[in-house]
Amino acid sequence: MENKRPEWSSYISFIIAAVGSAVGLGNIWRFPYIMGKCGGAIFLLVYLLLIAFICVIPLSVELAVGKSYKGDPITIYDKINPKLKIFGYLCLITSILIPCFYFVVGGWILNYMWIFLVNSIPADFAQYFGTLNSNPIIPVALTLIFLLISLVFPFIGLNKGIEKANNIMMPIFVVMLIILAGYALTLPGAKEGLEFMFKPDFSKFNSEMILLALGQALFTLSIGIGIMMTYGSYLKKDVNILKSSYTLIFFDTLVAVLAGIMIFPIVFTNGIEPTAGATLVFISLPQIFLTLPFTRILAFVFFTLLFFAAVTSGISLLEASLSCYSEYFKMTRKKAAVLVFILTSAIAIPASLSFGMLSDFKILGKTFFDFLDFSTSNILMPLCTTAICIVAGWIIPHIKQEAFGINFYAKILGFLLKYILPVILLLVLILGLR
Ligand code: TRP
Numbered sequence: 001m002e003n004k005r006p007e008w009s010s011y012i013s014f015i016i017a018a019v020g021s022a023v024g025l026g027n028i029w030r031f032p033y034i035m036g037k038c039g040g041a042i043f044l045l046v047y048l049l050l051i052a053f054i055c056v057i058p059l060s061v062e063l064a065v066g067k068s069y070k071g072d073p074i075t076i077y078d079k080i081n082p083k084l085k086i087f088g089y090l091c092l093i094t095s096i097l098i099p100c101f102y103f104v105v106g107g108w109i110l111n112y113m114w115i116f117l118v119n120s121i122p123a124d125f126a127q128y129f130g131t132l133n134s135n136p137i138i139p140v141a142l143t144l145i146f147l148l149i150s151l152v153f154p155f156i157g158l159n160k161g162i163e164k165a166n167n168i169m170m171p172i173f174v175v176m177l178i179i180l181a182g183y184a185l186t187l188p189g190a191k192e193g194l195e196f197m198f199k200p201d202f203s204k205f206n207s208e209m210i211l212l213a214l215g216q217a218l219f220t221l222s223i224g225i226g227i228m229m230t231y232g233s234y235l236k237k238d239v240n241i242l243k244s245s246y247t248l249i250f251f252d253t254l255v256a257v258l259a260g261i262m263i264f265p266i267v268f269t270n271g272i273e274p275t276a277g278a279t280l281v282f283i284s285l286p287q288i289f290l291t292l293p294f295t296r297i298l299a300f301v302f303f304t305l306l307f308f309a310a311v312t313s314g315i316s317l318l319e320a321s322l323s324c325y326s327e328y329f330k331m332t333r334k335k336a337a338v339l340v341f342i343l344t345s346a347i348a349i350p351a352s353l354s355f356g357m358l359s360d361f362k363i364l365g366k367t368f369f370d371f372l373d374f375s376t377s378n379i380l381m382p383l384c385t386t387a388i389c390i391v392a393g394w395i396i397p398h399i400k401q402e403a404f405g406i407n408f409y410a411k412i413l414g415f416l417l418k419y420i421l422p423v424i425l426l427l428v429l430i431l432g433l434r
Helices: 011-022 025-037 041-069 073-080 082-117 125-134 138-156 158-185 190-198 207-220 227-233 241-269 277-289 295-328 333-353 368-395 399-404 408-432
Strands: none
Touching (some): 025 082, 025 241, 041 190, 041 207, 041 399, 041 408, 073 227, 073 295, 082 125, 082 277, 082 295, 125 138, 125 277, 138 333, 158 241, 190 241, 207 368, 207 408, 227 295, 241 277, 295 333, 399 408
């Protein structure tokens, strides 16, 4: 007998889980440092325009395709046309690879939560971070622990696992974020931080920024591995997809902006450059926390917040591949979870070690971690997104109505989907390869 497909127990649960997927390291770790690099407010402006009018399209399409065709990405492409199954497999490969570097960062977060909770706090975080990563055991073990934590919930199932975890973690996350952002606003650098974020300097505009903003928007909305298809497939019939997409975009962007409001005042108060880059969160910020009152509490709350954001996204990353194994390959959830654990650890371990023992092992001149990040963010995700846009625009055009509705605005989005998005996405792909 075929099992009944699970459904979200309520619309709100779906929104919370989808926001949980979207809101992640992308918002709190990646967004501020890319914004810092790209000149602040002007980047925010470009980003807002792109996410609201361009990235809403693939997001709605993924959700609508999932809702109409019901299934994991491979099953869905198979239903549309068996010849297109290859794109389902591409989604699966991407969803296997992203957690393998994402969870390494998750492991660092666990480590920082631990030191601020109970350990002695290091005096020099640049040195500490280097020593941590040259250790062959601790970061690997923490990466695997993070994997297990994220895997438990999809393993338990949709309603009792994924929904419950999100319903508990996301509200705590939001409260913590608001408290920290409020605290940051009381610091002396608040005015400068806010100006950096909200007062655009048009002379800093460049075309590279558009590409970075697009890539960031696609990543943060969790587009391009088929998870939004899977989450969409658990939706009830009467849900308005475009409205849901905008709700998701609204909350995701709100969190990214709040993360900026939390981070930039701290950065400016201490006179470090907002361009500090990827190590901002693990080196510069903790270093600054040392100079602020209530270091331990402040830093612990900050890393716990990061932890919740990363776990709720981790859950969705794993559900993407788990749903393929359990539905398309007809494995039990238990077997599928074991397979996910083995595959992810096999790739995540060398990714973690690429900061220490394996730092000399390079693929195309990149460490293994960087290679995973590059190949998924710059190649596989844009490729999968291009595929679903072309398929939706040209092969199953009826999906447009489900995705966008039937008014004038829907017509514009439909036009963009068919003619403009494939071009933009291919451009992202080609320029990203440089
Ligand atoms: N959106 C998450 C973030 O911003 C990361 C993420 C979760 C993701 N699921 C995804 C990215 C699926 C791409 C595809 O951190």
